[in-house]
Amino acid sequence: MSEYLLALENVSLSYEKQVVADLSFQISGGQVLALVGESGCGKTTLLKALAGLPDSGVAITGGRILYDGRDLTGLGCRERKKLLGGEIAMIFQNPGASFNPIRSYRKQFAEMLISSGGFKGEQSYSEILDCFGKLHLPEGRRILDSCPYEMSGGMNQRVAIAAAMLQKPRLLLADEPTSALDATTQKTVVEELLKMKELTGTSIIIVTHNLGIAAKMADLTGVMYAGRLLEWGDTQKVLRTPAHPYTRSLISAIPCLGGRLPESLEGQPPLYGAEQGSCSFSGRCRYKKESCGEYRYQLKEVSGGHMSCCMEGIEESHEYGS
Numbered sequence: 028m029s030e031y032l033l034a035l036e037n038v039s040l041s042y043e044k045q046v047v048a049d050l051s052f053q054i055s056g057g058q059v060l061a062l063v064g065e066s067g068c069g070k071t072t073l074l075k076a077l078a079g080l081p082d083s084g085v086a087i088t089g090g091r092i093l094y095d096g097r098d099l100t101g102l103g104c105r106e107r108k109k110l111l112g113g114e115i116a117m118i119f120q121n122p123g124a125s126f127n128p129i130r131s132y133r134k135q136f137a138e139m140l141i142s143s144g145g146f147k148g149e150q151s152y153s154e155i156l157d158c159f160g161k162l163h164l165p166e167g168r169r170i171l172d173s174c175p176y177e178m179s180g181g182m183n184q185r186v187a188i189a190a191a192m193l194q195k196p197r198l199l200l201a202d203e204p205t206s207a208l209d210a211t212t213q214k215t216v217v218e219e220l221l222k223m224k225e226l227t228g229t230s231i232i233i234v235t236h237n238l239g240i241a242a243k244m245a246d247l248t249g250v251m252y253a254g255r256l257l258e259w260g261d262t263q264k265v266l267r268t269p270a271h272p273y274t275r276s277l278i279s280a281i282p283c284l285g286g287r288l289p290e291s292l293e294g295q296p297p298l299y300g301a302e303q304g305s306c307s308f309s310g311r312c313r314y315k316k317e318s319c320g321e322y323r324y325q326l327k328e329v330s331g332g333h334m335s336c337c338m339e340g341i342e343e344s345h346e347y348g349s
């Protein structure tokens with residue numbers, strides 16, 4: 028058994044062009060990691076590479092991905108597929124991507140459970156119905172006999188979450204799993220995922236734009252920008268005492284009921300590599316200094332495992348609330 032369930036060492040990812048560079052981090056069994064950052068920063072690309080999805084177009088062009096000590100980059104398609112249906116589960120950003128739209132959920136759940144060796148006939152269906160109930164999906168029998176195309180995006184998303192939970196994976200990759208859900212259902216889903224984690228020791232990597240969900244769920248938070256990890260560490264440290272100006276801007280942009288007005292972050296993140304030699308965030312950064320033009324990307328320790336490649340966002344006098 029390896030010390031970490033998952034360890035990335037200087038991982039670079041590409042489609043036709045490189046989009047993610049030099050990612051290194053580790054997570055242990057039972058830990059939850061939240062990946063946050065604006066659209067286009069490479070979060071989904073990373074999950075696709077970790078899942079080893081065939082036909083995703085993502086190539087691992089550098090570094091190593093160690094899963095329980097095994098280098099995934101050296102595994103063939105068949106072995107990756109076996110892992111994805113077994114120890115690794117993925118909840119897709121687009122709920123429709125998880126299922127065949129014109130085949131009943133009943134058939135698809137049975138196929139999924141048969142292929143992972145966990146199908147127990149009627150007992151499996153009662154477990155599925157139980158899981159549907161926990162995720163606020165009433166009339167489970169009717170849902171089981173329906174096809175995905177007949178359901179709303181939010182219902183499909185919850186059925187996909189149920190499918191991933193029933194798989195009882197060691198590693199769950201969840202790409203914005205609650206984006207189609209109302210706030211009350213989001214809360215339920217987050218609680219059920221956390222319960223599953225407590226029960227089965229599943230590690231979770233969740234991509235989310237909702238920093239509240241990161242704060243509630245995650246032991247660790249990684250902040251991604253233009254294909255790089257800009258800040259990393261214990262969620263409480265990253266979100267309460269952010270060091271990087273980008274993390275600070277993400278937090279300041281959250282609307283707050285009855286509180287301060289959110290501060291919008293103007294502009295868009297650049298693509299990876301668009302700003303050679305200077306900090307990729309410098310064009311949008313209110314702490315920008317002349318020295319940001321002679322920049323070399325490197326994560327440095329802020330304190331006790333909290334890392335950031337810039338310290339300009341630290342304001343000693345200020346600590347963000349939850």
Ligand SMILES: Nc1ncnc2c1ncn2[C@@H]1O[C@H](COP(=O)(O)OP(=O)(O)OP(=O)(O)O)[C@@H](O)[C@H]1O
Nearest residue numbers: 042043046065066067068069070071072073084298
């Ligand atoms: N199939 C693809 N082929 C080529 N480029 C792609 C493909 N999918 C994504 N990209 C590019 O890769 C970069 C990273 O995209 P990615 O979807 O990983 O970002 P993200 O942070 O997950 O964004 P979001 O939060 O919107 O999902 C973007 O520049 C995007 O345009």
